[in-house]
Structures are given as C-alpha cells and as structure tokens.
Amino acid sequence: MKTLILASLASLVMAGACAPAYAQGTDASPGERLFQQRCGACHQLATTRNGVGPHLQGVIGRSAGSVEGFKYSPALKGSGVTWTPETLETYLTNPGAMVRGTRMTQRFNNAEERRAIIEFLGSH
Template sequence: MIGTFKQIAAAVIATVLLALNAHAQDAAEGQRLFQQRCGACHQIDSTRNGVGPHLQGVIGRAAGSVDGFRYSSAMQGSGITRDAVQLDTYLTNPGALVKGTRMTQRFPKVDERKAIIDFLATR
C-alpha cells in the first residue's frame, strides 16, 4: 500500500514538473514571438506606451484602461477584461472581436497565440 502511494505521488510530481517545464518553454517562445511580432508597437518591460499601449499586467486588466494611451472609442467601450481565453480570441482577429479597434495584427497559429499569452501572463 505504501509502495503504491509512493509510486502515485512520484507520478503526480513528474506530471506537474513536466507541465511546468512545458509552460516555461511556451513562455520563452512567447517572449521571442512577442519581441518579433508585437515589440514594435507594445512595451512589456516598461510602462511606456508606444504605437500601442504597454502590456505589463495585461492579464486581468480592463481593455482600454492604460493611462496616457489614446484608445479607439470601440476599445474603450468594449467592456472586455483581458484573460487568456479573451486574448486568444482577440489575437486571432482583433477586428472581429472589437469592431473599430486600431490593432490589425492577426495571429492565425494557435501555438503562437498560446506562447505569447503564456509570456504575457508572466509579466
């Protein structure tokens, strides 16, 4: 009985460690993709706004709420709170979710969106 418990505990721990490692790899890939595809418009390491608003703390934040950034009225009135599911939908096709948004960049690949979102969740 104790041997079985130890085997189950070891399997659970191994599964958790693999999941954490996969998440870390996704976040690292997300950082690369962010710098490549988003970094020209958005800051992540500072709260300075550029062409787009900074994205520090974007998960859990109301869309259109960064002080000092001039959002479209569509984004300000969207009523969206950013979470992983909502960001996935938004990054797939921003204009379909928020008609009138100024963001036009789309991310058609599921794995790229997931990696970017995992990275944003670490900031």
C-alpha cells in the same frame, strides 16, 4: 605595436559579430521571442511606456482601454472586455471581429504562437 592594434581590432570585430546572437538570448522562451518579433514594435512589456500601442505590463486581468495616457479607439475603450487568456486568444485571432473599430489589425493565425505569447504576457 601594429600587431597589438590589429589583434585588439580583431577582438572587437569578433565581439561585435557575436553580440547580436548574445543580445537575442538563447534563454528566451518561445513566447518571449514571438513577442519581441511580432508585438515589440508597438507594445512595451519591460516598461510602462506606451508606444504605438499601450504597454502590456499586467495585461491579464486588466480592463481593455484602461492604460493611463494611451489614446484608445472608442470601440476598444467601450468594449467592456477584461483581458484574460481566453479573451486574448479571441482578440489575437482576429481583433476586428471581436471589437469592431479597434485600431489593432495584427492577427496571429497560428494557435501555438498565440498560446506562447499569451503565456509570456501572463508571466509579466
């Protein structure tokens, strides 16, 4: 009986040790991994729930400052920007330079990472 309990416990421990690697998924694209690492703390993509930042479902083609229920800065709300891969490229490079007064301060200095994130956003 004790051996069976120990074997079961060992199986659970091993499954738990493997869970984080499985949860991260080896099938994730570079853009998905970067989004989760760099954007996921503030923005949702799998759901239309707003967090610290607005959800980003369907962001390509959407007017900046237009997600219902999110309190945008007056600067972004009045910017007249429509999110395209090009405008996202500029914004993610330096949000404050593109829209003075925006609340987003996260910059993405690596062009390859920006492109991967934008491509990932475009697929959702």
